[in-house]
Amino acid sequence: MHYVSTRGQAPHLAFDDVLLTGLARDGGLYVPESWPRLDADAQRSLRGLPYPALAARVMAPFVGDTVAEDDLKRILEDAYAGFHHAAVAPLRQAGPETWVMELFHGPTLAFKDYAMQVVGRLFDHVLERRNSRLTIVGATSGDTGSSAIEALRDRDNIDVVILHPKGRVSPIQQRQMTTVQAANVHNVAVDGTFDDCQALVKALFGDDAFRDEVNLSAVNSINWARILVQIVYYFHAGLAVGAPDRGLAFSVPTGNFGNVFAGWAARAMGLPVEQLVVGSNRNDILTRFFETGHMTTGPVQPTLSPSMDIQVSSNFERLLFELYARDGATVDRLLTTLREHGGFAVDDARWRAALALFDGDRRDDAATRDAITRHWRATGELLDPHSAIGLDVGTARRRDPATPLVSLATAHPAKFPDAVEQATGRHPALPDRLADLMTLEETYAELPVDAGVLKSFVRERIGP
């Protein structure tokens, strides 16, 4: 299996190179050159497999021989052994033909652990074999940073530098990063906004000499390997509610479009997904796209669901590439228009093609709190604000009540205690293993918004 760029101008790469590269050299994102299919019999043969074994079967055709089968199995078993639910991604029934898939049983309580724990181990495995080292630099507005740090801490061949906007992430999110004491973890509080952090990371990636000097790489959600690992839980849920013998719908609280694109990919592999509902908060660029066929950015507004406070959904590019029959030149033109003019429109036929599968809708903070309250009254369960948006939008927009709907719960309610408490009067407790989080010692550097200063910091920290 080889991978091609969505802009059509970058070298085709094998899986292990795509893993380490992240963004393609032409600015595009890597996608498989074709989608491997699992026919109905193959899907039935996956029923009842333990989660890591299912993951190995779903991922094998994408990984090919770049990672030996036994190594892949060992990596997956090891990654999910650290999760805190025996089912790894349990389904909880929320109503007739309606399920919530809990994707918050990993070490940092957000769905990003499901991929990151595997990707961190894959990085180490490939680097070990190549006898090389990497420096991962990333910016976070919350969940990605802690998930990456938790997955990469104490790995032999990787240094990880995570920037967060000083004082602008939640106390729990901050402490999940800054209380990790590991020689290869370097937290930076940037005196600026999340956009400043992202701009700094871009500046480092834009400096080819520096990039090569420190072997710079990224683990943000544009990395194909993260999407790949996320495909697995769509099969896991689908098989549990009757696929391939029944169709199904998913609802996904969405920011960068990575998670829901994994659902699209599961469908491309043959899972009978009939509908994908994309949930947004007031940062509703995706809802507006589905309403109009126009993608136009605006200012980011802070909400109760900060992990979706995003105005450009990077992974949407992967869907565009498919909508345009894999025409990289057109994708390049549209994304250039977006960058230069703040928007683009797709033609009517492509818009309709997207609407055949996707629906999108938004919820503001008041509606989000209301959704948490109603779910709690109906089931006694607490949902975090992101998950509540997903379930509420999914329930409202499902096309057929007889088709099973699986709504993805992307964070544990205790990650967003204030919103949950406002909505229910209940304070969601952190799991026992994190109970001392608020008293552990924090370690981080404070840096200004200055790429030169950041480069010196990275050089100094990673050593010779």
Ligand SMILES: *Cc1c(COP(=O)(O)O)cnc(C)c1O
């Ligand atoms: C990252 C995140 C999202 C958004 O996922 P994307 O893949 O960026 O669409 C939603 N909810 C939570 C809790 C997250 O951490």
